[in-house]
Amino acid sequence: MMPRTDSAPGSSPMTATLPSNTVWRAGRAVLLTTLLLLAVALLAEGLLRLKLRGQQDFNVYADAMMETGFSPLWGRAHAPDRSFVFRSIAYRTNEWALRGGPVQPRPAPGQRRILLIGNSIAQGLGLAEDDTLSAGLTRRFAADRTASAGAAVEVLNAGVPGFTAQASIEYFLAKLAPLAPTDILVLATPLDGRPLDTPITSWILHNSRLAGKIYGRIARLTEPQGRDEVLAARHVLYDGPDAPGTRVLAQEFDRLATYARSNGVSVTVALVPDLINLAAYPEMLFVDDQFRRLAEDHGFRFIPLYPAFAGGDAVQMLLSPTDPHPNAGAVRRIMDLLYPALAAQD
Numbered sequence: 001m002m003p004r005t006d007s008a009p010g011s012s013p014m015t016a017t018l019p020s021n022t023v024w025r026a027g028r029a030v031l032l033t034t035l036l037l038l039a040v041a042l043l044a045e046g047l048l049r050l051k052l053r054g055q056q057d058f059n060v061y062a063d064a065m066m067e068t069g070f071s072p073l074w075g076r077a078h079a080p081d082r083s084f085v086f087r088s089i090a091y092r093t094n095e096w097a098l099r100g101g102p103v104q105p106r107p108a109p110g111q112r113r114i115l116l117i118g119n120s121i122a123q124g125l126g127l128a129e130d131d132t133l134s135a136g137l138t139r140r141f142a143a144d145r146t147a148s149a150g151a152a153v154e155v156l157n158a159g160v161p162g163f164t165a166q167a168s169i170e171y172f173l174a175k176l177a178p179l180a181p182t183d184i185l186v187l188a189t190p191l192d193g194r195p196l197d198t199p200i201t202s203w204i205l206h207n208s209r210l211a212g213k214i215y216g217r218i219a220r221l222t223e224p225q226g227r228d229e230v231l232a233a234r235h236v237l238y239d240g241p242d243a244p245g246t247r248v249l250a251q252e253f254d255r256l257a258t259y260a261r262s263n264g265v266s267v268t269v270a271l272v273p274d275l276i277n278l279a280a281y282p283e284m285l286f287v288d289d290q291f292r293r294l295a296e297d298h299g300f301r302f303i304p305l306y307p308a309f310a311g312g313d314a315v316q317m318l319l320s321p322t323d324p325h326p327n328a329g330a331v332r333r334i335m336d337l338l339y340p341a342l343a344a345q346d
Contacts, residue, residue, distance in 0.1 A: 119162065165193075267300040
């Protein structure tokens with residue numbers, strides 16, 4: 001007679017423990033695989049940082065000149081009192097994290113203070129400080145003021161690489177309003193209405209070079225290619241009052257207009273055309289129309305900058321054929337168009 005067991009029919013004490021052993025082994029394998037992948041990612045991150053430092057990647061500039069903490073959506077902004085030489089160009093920020101030298105906390109009585117806000121085009125990435133739009137406008141005003149014995153006009157540079165108009169306005173209201181500008185010059189681009197990253201995505205991208213490279217490669221694959229795709233993308237952003245880009249700009253212009261009315265500040269919105277797609281820009285002028293409508297509805301002056309570049313060769317206006325930033329000659333074109341309008345408000 002066979003001895004009794006408590007096992008289920010067709011099973012044995014050994015096989016009864018098999019599921020728990022299998023789960024434990026599977027869990028251990030997942031843990032070891034995760035740790036291995038993490039170690040590989042950390043090694044790749046370290047090697048990539050070393051490589052990029054040698055290549056003077058933009059993140060090297062960001063590590064030296066910028067800091068996190070302004071907003072989880074916009075990641076890094078310039079840090080105060082920094083200096084760094086990046087790609088043979090000297091950069092410095094003052095106590096307000098503006099590009100350039102020290103400024104007084106408030107303008108002198110009767111002095112006109114224009115605050116330039118925007119992205120890396122406003123900041124003058126790739127340009128010597130004297131070649132930036134803010135420096136050029138300051139010199140033009142100084143020449144006119146000397147001739148007329150009037151009060152000096154200063155143009156302060158609050159441009160931040162990677163910022164949209166939305167980020168620039170939020171940054172001004174949060175950090176720079178105590179500078180008490182008499183004028184605000186918003187240097188916008190057709191991409192200023194694009195959606196922002198989520199906070200977690202922004203944090204990862206600003207703290208991991210590997211993630212940034214992977215994200216950048218994927219983004220380039222999904223970016224609009226060619227005239228038709230670029231036009232379609234611009235229509236998605238700005239075609240009508242309910243388009244996402246239109247709504248974003250309307251919301252931020254509302255906030256800026258409230259500040260401007262309360263403080264007697266004059267606001268000018270100047271739109272830089274898409275220089276990489278300059279040949280196709282005549283078909284994108286509906287973007288200018290939307291910016292004009294939004295600006296004028298909020299009591300702002302609007303200045304389209306496409307006429308400064310119409311008919312020109314985009315390659316001759318860029319820092320390089322693959323770099324969308326305007327060179328010093330292109331910035332002078334912008335200044336030549338902007339200055340008469342700004343001077344007329346003096």
